[in-house]
Amino acid sequence: MRPSWDEYFMMVVDVVKTRSTCLRRQVGAVIVKDKHIISTGYNGAPTRLKHCEEVGCMRENLNIPSGERHELCRGTHAEQNAIIQAALNGVSTKDATIYVSASPCSMCAKMIINAGIKRVVYEGDYPDKLSFEYFKEASIEVVKIDR
Secondary structure, three states, X not given: XXXXXXXXXXHHHHHHHHHOOOOOOOOEEEEEEOOEXXXXXXXXXXXXXXXXXXXXXXXXXXXXXXXXXXXXXXXXXXHHHHHHHHHHOOOOOOOXXXXXXXXXXXXXXXXXXHOOOOEEEEEEOOOOOHHHHHHHHOOOEEEEXXX
């Protein structure tokens, strides 16, 4: 059976997240405009920095639960990387849809809103409910997909 567009782009997210270097959670993001992929991103250390597998996970070593103390994480989130890659390549994210393997955190929600993205499609849950409040206030459509 032919997948819907949302299902199709979530399958692409599954491939993108395999590049993740995070020791805790592999997350992928795909930004789509007019049914065309304009950018992808996965979570991991910034360019030219050592990966977590080389230096260890500070949050893991300090027993910090998922969804807390983002500033101690060496990695950049998948949504952030997808938005940054679009910017680096001069591609507008205005009115786009972002597909993510886990619901965005509140930091990523603010970036998504400011990037002009109008729709968020996600599959798994991330323990940060504030992002949903931000999306509602900014009139961003949020869709949870169950596969």
